Amino acid sequence: MRTSEDRSETVRALKALASPIRLQVLTWLKDPKANFPAQVDGDFVEDGVCADFLRDKLDLAASTTSRHLSVLTDAGFLVATRKKGWTFYRRNESRIDGFVEDLRDGL
Template structure:
């Protein structure tokens, strides 16, 4: 695991985002562009749910994407985010091996 992963996991807000994205249909309203599960959740919806500005949410989302915890996809002018389940399983396994 890299330091970037530890930094990404060191924030309650980022952990909350990961939790919400585990079941996006339960936590976010339908989107005009992009399917919540297939394409991910629009960064604007994540910002609104967090109660922060879009630039603040962007910082969190970019950190998580850079650490490999999320994937991003552009549709029109929006960026959509979803969990990288394969990377999260590998992370969970690596943590379990260290315990």
């Protein structure tokens, strides 16, 4: 049986996914080599994509982009890695898979 805490986590995750912008970020990060230019620092697979590339592709203010990335990170869908003063984001595939499984089991 799912606890109240489990349901709260599911609600937070659903709210994170309720934004078309955040869904787009997750889609782009599924194949970063196809969606972003080569990076000097940071490996696409190990580190993720530089926040600046995400901001440029979204064509949003830095603060707005940061908020979207924070929501996805707080929900566990993204992993943030700091490297050489930059922040890189990659998908947390185990969390995404777990969420899909929990959602399937819970409904």
